[in-house]
Amino acid sequence: MPQIFARSANGITRFVLWGGVCTMLLVATAGTALLRSSFLTGVGEAAAQPVPFSHKHHVGQLGIDCRYCHNGVETSNSAGLPATEICMTCHSQLYTNAAMLAPIRTSLARSQPLHWQRVNSVPDFVYFNHSIHVNKGVACETCHGAVDDMPLMARAEPLSMEWCLGCHRDPEPNLRPPQDAFLMHWNPPEDIAKIRQSLVKLLDVHPETMTDCYVCHR
Template identity: 70%
Template sequence: MPQVFPRSANGVSRFVLWAAGLLLLAGVVVAVAVPRSAFDNGIGQPIAQPVPFSHKHHVGQLGIDCRYCHNGVETSSSAGLPATEVCMTCHSQLFTNAAMLAPVRDSLASGEPLHWKRVNSVPDFVYFNHAIHVNKGIGCETCHGDVDDMPLTERAHSLTMGWCLNCHRDPEPNLRPPGDVFKMHWKSPKDIEQIRRSLISILDIHPENMTDCYVCHR
């Protein structure tokens, strides 16, 4: 019986099979890696705001406390965004004619609030409570990064389910005394491990229940 395919067809078929396998593997790697990448999660990418507010200037240089602008952070699920009147407590006296602050002045005159865009957010099906975290000893910079070094605010961490669960399974390495929650570049004392063990009990933290679905999905 005559040979239908030349001998070279064996090499071609092996090449095609290997290429198909590598392409499939690359597709799986891309599908897994992209959702976890900084590009997809927006890490390190400033978001345009109606006013180019600088945390580096206000927090890092002037030392303004987080709670001055985010006044709901200790009592509410939402940290809150500053009302125009909060901005104008200073800027009715300072840089009153600065061009970049025109949207703030227009907001005060019209009564239309500034439409700040969220930099750090979770999906609507996720319940996140700022108050419970800061009152249990989780510092602002743990999730939001070194905002006092950010000329324009950017996301510091992915805030994915896996990232949050890592802390919920073992919160101890991220704990600090509640009085130090709002300190930037906080330096832990030498006996921090003992302090953290005691905080688990004092602050009534129960890691054994913190990965239950209902904690974040209600």
């Protein structure tokens, strides 16, 4: 019976099969790296705002507390964006004719809010409550980074499901006394491990249920 395939066919078949497997692995690896890259997560990229507000100046240099502008952070699911009136509390007296503040003056004169671009956000199908986190001792800088060093606000963390679940499974490393949640560059005391263990009980933190789907998807 004549031979249908050449002797080299086996080698070619193995090459094609192994090449296909390697290609799929490379595609999967590249896809995973892309999903975690700043290109898609937006980490480190500053968003264009109607006014180039500098957290480095207002928080780092002037020492303004987060709650002054984000006044819903302790009581609401949303931290809140600053109203024009909050800006004008100071800027009705300071830099009153600065060109960069013209949108704020126009906003006040027309009674139309500024359209700030959200830098840190989660998808609409994710429920996130700021008040729960800060009142349980999760600091602003844990999720938002060192905003007092940011001339323009940029996302510091990916805020992905994987990233959030990492904290929900093991929240202790991110806990601190709630009264210190708004401090930047916080230096924990030497006995912080014991403090965090006690905070888990005192603040009623339950890691065993914090990864249930309904916690974030309601």
